[in-house]
Amino acid sequence: LGVVDFAEVGVVANGFDASRVRRLDWREAPPAGVETVLASDVLYEAGFIHPLIGFLAETLPSAGSAWLAEPCRPAAAESLRLLAQAFALRVHPARGWAQGRWRRVRILEIRSVRRG
Numbered sequence: 149l150g151v152v153d154f155a156e157v158g159v160v161a162n163g164f165d166a167s168r169v170r171r172l173d174w175r176e177a178p179p180a181g182v183e184t185v186l187a188s189d190v191l192y193e194a195g196f197i198h199p200l201i202g203f204l205a206e207t208l209p210s211a212g213s214a215w216l217a218e219p220c221r222p223a224a225a226e227s228l229r230l231l232a233q234a235f236a237l238r239v240h241p242a243r244g245w246a247q248g249r250w251r252r253v254r255i256l257e258i259r260s261v262r263r264g
Contacts, residue, residue, distance in 0.1 A: 155186055174203035182207045185214035197227040201234050208260035216256040217244065228256070235259060 156169045172178065172185065174196075185207060190196060204214055218224050231237050236259040244253040 151188075172203075172207075174200045178203055178207035183209060183212050185212075186216075187214065188217040189219060190216060191218050191224040191227040192221060194223060194226060197230050201230060204258060204260075205234065208258075210260055212260045214256075214258040216258065217242075218254045218256055219244070219246070220252045220254055224254075231256065231258060 152169060152171050156166045159169055160166045170179075172182070185204065190200060208214060218228075228237070228239070238257040238259075240255040240257060242253050242255050243250045245251075
């Protein structure tokens with residue numbers, strides 16, 4: 149199973165329609181009609197943040213949101229600052245199982261409402 153397959157399983161397990169699950173590439177033009185973006189571990193390179201911000205700005209409708217899981221990497225600090233400038237951002241601390249142990253992660257809730 150691939151990442152999208154696992155996302156689809158999670159979507160169904162939480163009572164949502166899996167027919168709307170699809171893979172997105174923020175380096176390409178966003179498709180129409182995306183209401184929610186789920187992503188994990190996408191802030192590991194500083195150069196990724198500007199294309200990601202542009203993609204989210206074009207993708208999310210005014211009531212849309214993106215949820216990103218981020219494993220508390222020090223390199224993500226600047227990305228978090230830039231996301232907070234571009235969007236309404238809430239950071240939720242969490243724990244995730246990886247490599248045989250529980251690890252700290254952050255769940256980033258990104259809303260399309262921009263801060264003035």
